Amino acid sequence: MGIADSTVDLIGNTPLVRLNHLPQAAGVKAQVVVKLEYMNPGGSAKDRIAERIIDAAEREGKLKPGGAIIEPTSGNTGVGLALVAQQRGYRTIFVVQDKVSQSKRDVLRAYGAEIVVAPTDVPAHDPRSYYSVADRLTERIPGAFQPNQYDNPNGPASHYATTGPEIWAATEGKVTHFVAGIGTGGTISGTGRYLKDVSDGKVTVVGADPDGSIYSAASPADQHQYDVEGVGKEKYPGAFDRAVPDEIVRVRDAAAFETTRRLASEEGLLVGGSSGMAVAAALDYAREHDLGEDDLVVVLAPDSGRSYLEKIFNDDWMRGHGYGDVVERTSRPSLVA
Numbered sequence: 237m238g239i240a241d242s243t244v245d246l247i248g249n250t251p252l253v254r255l256n257h258l259p260q261a262a263g264v265k266a267q268v269v270v271k272l273e274y275m276n277p278g279g280s281a282k283d284r285i286a287e288r289i290i291d292a293a294e295r296e297g298k299l300k301p302g303g304a305i306i307e308p309t310s311g312n313t314g315v316g317l318a319l320v321a322q323q324r325g326y327r328t329i330f331v332v333q334d335k336v337s338q339s340k341r342d343v344l345r346a347y348g349a350e351i352v353v354a355p356t357d358v359p360a361h362d363p364r365s366y367y368s369v370a371d372r373l374t375e376r377i378p379g380a381f382q383p384n385q386y387d388n389p390n391g392p393a394s395h396y397a398t399t400g401p402e403i404w405a406a407t408e409g410k411v412t413h414f415v416a417g418i419g420t421g422g423t424i425s426g427t428g429r430y431l432k433d434v435s436d437g438k439v440t441v442v443g444a445d446p447d448g449s450i451y452s453a454a455s456p457a458d459q460h461q462y463d464v465e466g467v468g469k470e471k472y473p474g475a476f477d478r479a480v481p482d483e484i485v486r487v488r489d490a491a492a493f494e495t496t497r498r499l500a501s502e503e504g505l506l507v508g509g510s511s512g513m514a515v516a517a518a519l520d521y522a523r524e525h526d527l528g529e530d531d532l533v534v535v536l537a538p539d540s541g542r543s544y545l546e547k548i549f550n551d552d553w554m555r556g557h558g559y560g561d562v563v564e565r566t567s568r569p570s571l572v573a
């Protein structure tokens with residue numbers, strides 16, 4: 237592959253790796269492979285949407301030299317945007333809620349972003365909320381552009397153009413199922429739509445959703461708080477195409493976290509909680525539908541477990557949040573008492 241001209245040129249073309257332990261232990265006969273989005277330069281699938289959103293904004297004249305990118309985000313999208321923006325000479329300002337950890341703010345600052353902190357305990361329409369603050373900054377700062385990842389069609393379009401074709405090529409068209417968590421819905425809508433188009437509808441698309449989120453809730457009474465980050469929603473975003481998933485599997489936090497920890501300890505894959513949730517959904521689906529050896533299930537793992545060391549991989553945090561039984565099942569005995 238030689239020498240890339242810029243870190244932005246390293247976005248995409250992430251590897252697929254086969255799971256050799258978890259499916260077998262779950263009695264799943266299908267082949268289950270994971271697409272490792274933490275291999276992107278900013279460490280997540282969000283680098284893809286950042287590049288395409290910025291490209292489109294430049295083309296449409298919404299971003300001009302010296303312009304600023306303003307978004308209410310604390311996580312992967314911020315990193316992706318900051319990375320692409322600094323390479324193109326734009327200022328980035330992220331509005332984050334005060335509950336966002338110092339380490340997440342530090343990562344964004346390390347990439348050169350400016351951080352504005354807004355209170356967590358106010359509703360979205362309150363003028364102090366991080367959404368309202370971001371909107372005001374976008375109005376007031378000359379040359380400001382707000383990507384709005386939840387409604388920006390370039391999110392799903394980036395996955396249609398890159399993630400989908402990469403999976404089709406890497407599996408030589410043998411992929412039968414695609415499984416992904418749903419946050420903005422961009423990943424599943426773009427990738428899933430591409431795989432359906434290219435396979436004449438033969439690829440089955442399965443969404444993974446936290447127990448409590450709207451995508452898998454039968455009624456509003458089924459919506460409640462959950463701990464897994466980056467996925468699930470309380471209202472439908474524009475980036476999500478509800479026609480794409482054939483089925484949506486509901487995953488409880490405990491199952492998502494247990495699978496996340498086992499991916500690290502048994503498969504050597506240090507991935508985040510939404511990745512564990514997607515793998516848990518894939519294994520449930522494969523078992524339920526009795527998928528066989530010829531079925532090739534591709535699961536998208538959005539980011540790295542490094543961002544969750546203080547939570548999912550910390551036994552005290554897990555016990556404190558009611559996941560003591562998960563800790564007992566997934567911890568190896570220590571030699572030092």
Ligand code: PMP
Pocket residue numbers: 311312313417418419420421422423424465466467508510511538539
């Ligand atoms: N996992 C993590 C960790 C994320 O940050 C996101 C994006 N919010 C997702 C999964 C879901 O991806 P998408 O927004 O494309 O549905």
